[in-house]
Amino acid sequence: MGKPTRITNRLRELRFHSQELTQAELARRVGVTRQTIIAIEQGKYSPSLEVAFQIANVFRVPLEEVFQYPKEA
Secondary structure (H helix, E strand, O other): OOOOOOOEEOHHHHHHHOOOOOHHHHHHHHOOOHHHHHHHHOOOOOOOHHHHHHHHHHHOOOHHHHEEOOOOO
């Protein structure tokens, strides 16, 4: 899957607070594999823009509440 990205995310936190949504259920709702959700949570994989928006839609939050890109120092 390549080197880790600089994009960070709050996916695990959002899943936990969303009635403890499982990785498998989130994957089903978004249309990806559970392994993809795991890789995204661990910062090993950055989803496509479409998948990122789908994830944000599942949680009904803006994209920026799920994914963050740190500014240069």
